[in-house]
Amino acid sequence: MIRTRSHDELKALAADVIRLSRLLTRERESLSAAYLKDRGLREAYEAYYLPPNLAKIQAPLRELAAHSGKLLDQDPLRVLDLGCGPGTAMLGVLEFFAAAKKRPRVEFTAVDQVAENLKMAGELVAAFKSTSELEASLKTIRSAIEQAPRLPETTFDLIILSNVLNEIFIHDEARIARRTALVADLLKRFLADDGSCIIIEPALRETARDLLAVRDGLVGAGFALYAPCLCHAACPALANPKDWCHEDLPWDEPELIQELDKLTGLRKDSLKFSCLVVRKDGKSLLDLYGENAFRVVSEPLVSKGKIEFYICGEAGRKLITRQDKDETQGNDVFGRLQRGDVVGFENLIDEGKRYKISKETRVVRRTLN
Ligand SMILES: C[S@@+](CC[C@H](N)C(=O)[O-])C[C@H]1O[C@@H](n2cnc3c(N)ncnc32)[C@H](O)[C@@H]1O
Numbered sequence: 001m002i003r004t005r006s007h008d009e010l011k012a013l014a015a016d017v018i019r020l021s022r023l024l025t026r027e028r029e030s031l032s033a034a035y036l037k038d039r040g041l042r043e044a045y046e047a048y049y050l051p052p053n054l055a056k057i058q059a060p061l062r063e064l065a066a067h068s069g070k071l072l073d074q075d076p077l078r079v080l081d082l083g084c085g086p087g088t089a090m091l092g093v094l095e096f097f098a099a100a101k102k103r104p105r106v107e108f109t110a111v112d113q114v115a116e117n118l119k120m121a122g123e124l125v126a127a128f129k130s131t132s133e134l135e136a137s138l139k140t141i142r143s144a145i146e147q148a149p150r151l152p153e154t155t156f157d158l159i160i161l162s163n164v165l166n167e168i169f170i171h172d173e174a175r176i177a178r179r180t181a182l183v184a185d186l187l188k189r190f191l192a193d194d195g196s197c198i199i200i201e202p203a204l205r206e207t208a209r210d211l212l213a214v215r216d217g218l219v220g221a222g223f224a225l226y227a228p229c230l231c232h233a234a235c236p237a238l239a240n241p242k243d244w245c246h247e248d249l250p251w252d253e254p255e256l257i258q259e260l261d262k263l264t265g266l267r268k269d270s271l272k273f274s275c276l277v278v279r280k281d282g283k284s285l286l287d288l289y290g291e292n293a294f295r296v297v298s299e300p301l302v303s304k305g306k307i308e309f310y311i312c313g314e315a316g317r318k319l320i321t322r323q324d325k326d327e328t329q330g331n332d333v334f335g336r337l338q339r340g341d342v343v344g345f346e347n348l349i350d351e352g353k354r355y356k357i358s359k360e361t362r363v364v365r366r367t368l369n
Pocket of ligand 1 (some may be wrong): 033034035036049053082083084085086087089104111112113114117143144145147162163164168239327343
């Protein structure tokens with residue numbers, strides 16, 4: 001909800017944003033279960049974290065919608081948002097369908113342990129509905145996710161855990177095993193056979209690596225990776241403790257967030273997050289792209305005479321190099337690749353530990369329809 005703030009109000013908000021940011025990063029160890037009961041932190045969340053998080057969910061939604069199997073075509077579309085906070089992911093789903101040609105009726109069920117969040121989610125979803133022509137309903141349930149909430153005995157087409165998994169079992173040494181078991185159990189019970197589960201986590205090394213470990217656990221439990229992974233074996237980024245995997249997408253940073261960035265010294269000028277989409281039916285982004293597809297999983301690494309990236313595909317995660325002298329019209333797109341792009345190659349040289357692009361290599365950036 002947009003409202004004008006005085007300079008003093010803005011400074012107070014910025015102080016709460018800093019307090020919240022510390023809790024979600026450096027001071028994660030002291031994160032209390034119901035930290036969003038604190039009104040200042042809740043307002044900081046709504047102002048500073050909700051807008052980018054709302055935009056993040058649209059990336060996996062786009063990748064699901066691009067599949068020829070009509071993966072988001074259920075009508076009504078039943079969506080379960082676990083740890084909904086102020087309704088962030090639901091607003092993202094609504095915004096996604098408001099811009100889509102096909103607009104299903106969306107039936108949301110939202111779970112959170114903080115009643116004030118559920119109230120805010122109800123207000124924000126109702127406000128969104130009143131300014132769009134979308135049909136949507138919302139049922140809220142106040143409960144801890146781990147306590148198998150009093151969910152209706154039904155299944156959902158979409159289950160969302162947005163920035164919540166890292167807050168569960170946070171002080172437990174066996175947190176990965178417990179999170180994996182929890183998600184697996186929830187999906188077995190509540191995900192429709194043709195449904196999708198989207199998990200979004202912060203792009204911090206620890207939280208992103210934890211998500212990759214849960215990814216491996218879910219694969220071990222029989223779930224299939226839809227996106228963003230194009231490698232279906234054990235996650236290769238886990239082999240080196242320094243590696244992790246995350247998205248970094250451009251976005252139009254709203255004015256209020258730009259001002260808060262200036263006051264706090266934080267940065268929200270792009271969408272950084274780690275993400276996982278799992279299904280039960282084995283459908284995958286590889287159905288769209290074929291086996292010759294790799295995800296760019298690093299920034300460009302530019303050094304004298306060459307440009308390199310890490311890319312990840314069915315054969316794992318490898319460095320790929322193009323020397324400047326080998327640039328041709330057929331591979332010039334390589335120099336413009338960005339983290340998250342999907343790319344295919346012809347005549348790629350596999351040197352074992354890394355790939356090499358020669359003058360004969362053709363590089364094709366794959367885009368979603
Ligand atoms: C960082 S916020 C994320 C909110 C929203 N999903 C988003 O992406 O912006 C985490 C939310 O999960 C809720 N939460 C944390 N642990 C929970 C648990 N064990 N059961 C239910 N809700 C929980 C918190 O109350 C908070 O609203």
